[in-house]
Amino acid sequence: MGMTVSPDFQKAAAEALVVAASGVDGVDAEVAERSSGTNPRYVVVANASPGSWRTLAEKLYSEHAVDHCSMVTGIHWPEGDTERKWEVVYHLMRTGVRDPPNENGIVRPVIVNPSKARGASMPLELEIHVHLPDSTTPSVDSVQDIWVGADWNEKETWDLVGIDFDGHQGMRRVLQPHETPKGYHPLQKQHHLRYHGFEEMYDDAQGFMRKPADVGKIK
Numbered sequence: 001m002g003m004t005v006s007p008d009f010q011k012a013a014a015e016a017l018v019v020a021a022s023g024v025d026g027v028d029a030e031v032a033e034r035s036s037g038t039n040p041r042y043v044v045v046a047n048a049s050p051g052s053w054r055t056l057a058e059k060l061y062s063e064h065a066v067d068h069c070s071m072v073t074g075i076h077w078p079e080g081d082t083e084r085k086w087e088v089v090y091h092l093m094r095t096g097v098r099d100p101p102n103e104n105g106i107v108r109p110v111i112v113n114p115s116k117a118r119g120a121s122m123p124l125e126l127e128i129h130v131h132l133p134d135s136t137t138p139s140v141d142s143v144q145d146i147w148v149g150a151d152w153n154e155k156e157t158w159d160l161v162g163i164d165f166d167g168h169q170g171m172r173r174v175l176q177p178h179e180t181p182k183g184y185h186p187l188q189k190q191h192h193l194r195y196h197g198f199e200e201m202y203d204d205a206q207g208f209m210r211k212p213a214d215v216g217k218i219k
Contacts, residue, residue: 005123007040013122014042017064024059026052032127044126053130054141060092061146066126068093069143072153074161076189086132088140088163092147096123132163142168160187 026049162185
């Protein structure tokens with residue numbers, strides 16, 4: 001028991017971070033309870049306007065030790081309201097890990113007893129939702145320069161969904177072929193692909209019924 005994070009202290013740390021995030025104009029935040037195994041965990045969930053996102057990101061990093069971007073999710077909502085046609089979800093973490101270099105410049109992990117974690121050393125998960133208005137060129141400010149983990153994830157989100165990240169250095173295709181036509185992003189809902197509820201690309205959803213053209217021939 002002594003090597004686990006206290007749910008009560010984690011909740012208190014999450015509530016403090018919610019207050020700080022909500023202090024940024026255009027940001028609404030709350031604490032969400034999630035279950036994992038037998039103990040609850042507390043996640044900071046925030047909605048940020050496109051104009052407030054960059055300010056919030058800088059504050060989380062510089063003042064509240066949020067040190068890792070684990071994932072970026074892009075969503076196309078053609079059926080949504082005019083101001084909510086697109087969405088970017090940043091999955092962030094405050095790991096609580098500190099690896100300061102010694103006098104020789106060698107980094108060695110600092111082992112911290114989780115039961116003693118308090119304040120900015122308390123590990124936390126964050127979900128930041130940024131809704132974007134109707135546009136043929138949706139975009140949001142990049143945070144590649146703040147969290148190195150955002151580099152690949154922003155590339156992947158642009159490649160598949162077509163949401164651009166202003167200020168990202170080196171944006172390029174990472175999952176689609178490099179010769180993919182400009183403007184084509186497969187997870188935009190106007191492309192009627194089978195994972196959008198259509199099965200017109202193949203004879204069956206998984207392709208298990210298809211057979212080679214030379215089946216049954218003597219080889």
